[in-house]
Amino acid sequence: MNEDPTIRVLVADDHAGLRRRVADVLVAGGLEVVGEAASADAAVEAAERLKPDVALLDIHMPGSGIQAARRISESLPDTVVVMLTQSEDDADLFDSLRAGAAGYVLKAGNAAALPAALRRAVGGEAAIAPSLVTRVLGEFRNPKQGLFARRSPAGAKLSAREWEIMSMLADGRSTDEVAKTLFVSPTTVRVHVSTVLRKLQVKDRASAIQLLKTS
Known part of the structure; x- marks a missing residue:
C-alpha cells in the first residue's frame, strides 16, 4: 500500500517531457499529480484552481518560477512550494527561499527521492538538496555577511x-x-x-x- 496517497501535487515546468517524467516518479512514489503547467502564470492559475498540497515549480520557466512561488505563497498559504531546478546558483536558492519556497530540489539529484522530499516539505521540514544545505546554514551562521542579513523594509x-x-x-x-x-x-x-x-x-x-x- 502506498504511503500518503492523498498528497496532491501540481508540476510546473516548460519542458513537457520532464513534466511527464516527474509526474511518473511522483505517482510511483504514492503521490497524486493533479495538474501540470508550462509557465509561471499558468502555474499560479492552476494552483488557485486546484489548491494542491504542493506546487513543484521550475525556476527558469517562462514568467519566472520564483515570481510564481511568491504569488502562490501569498495567495495559498496552505500550499507548500518546492522548487525543482538545475540551478545551484546562490542567488536562485536564496531568492526562492525569500519568495516562500519550503524546498529546493535539483533536477540532477536522485529522482526516486523526490516523493520523500515532498512529504518532508508537507510535514513542515525544509526539503533542500544536501549539496546546498551548508550554504543555507552559512548564511544564518554569518548574518553580518549573509544575504539574509537584511530583514528591514528596504x-x-x-x-x-x-x-x-x-x-x-x-x-x-x-x-x-x-x-x-x-x-x-x-x-x-x-x-x-x-x-x-x-x-x-x-x-x-x-x-x-x-x-x-x-x-
Whole structure:
C-alpha cells in the first residue's frame, strides 16, 4: 500500500517531457499529480484552481518560477512550494527561499527521492538538496555577511543578487569590478542597480546604500 496517497501535487515546468517524467516518479512514489503547467502564470492559475498540497515549480520557466512561488505563497498559504531546478546558483536558492519556497530540489539529484522530499516539505521540514544545505546554514551562521542579513523594509525589497551587488558597491568596488567578480557584464550590473533605485525610490547609488545601511 502506498504511503500518503492523498498528497496532491501540481508540476510546473516548460519542458513537457520532464513534466511527464516527474509526474511518473511522483505517482510511483504514492503521490497524486493533479495538474501540470508550462509557465509561471499558468502555474499560479492552476494552483488557485486546484489548491494542491504542493506546487513543484521550475525556476527558469517562462514568467519566472520564483515570481510564481511568491504569488502562490501569498495567495495559498496552505500550499507548500518546492522548487525543482538545475540551478545551484546562490542567488536562485536564496531568492526562492525569500519568495516562500519550503524546498529546493535539483533536477540532477536522485529522482526516486523526490516523493520523500515532498512529504518532508508537507510535514513542515525544509526539503533542500544536501549539496546546498551548508550554504543555507552559512548564511544564518554569518548574518553580518549573509544575504539574509537584511530583514528591514528596504532590504526585504531586494533580490539576493541585487543585495549582493549593492553590498559590493558599498564596499567601494566599481561597476567593472563587481561585474568581473560575478562573471556578468557591467551593463547587467547597471540594470540591477537601476532596479534597486526604483524599488527603494531613491535617485542615486549613494542614497540607496545609505538607506540599506540605516533602515
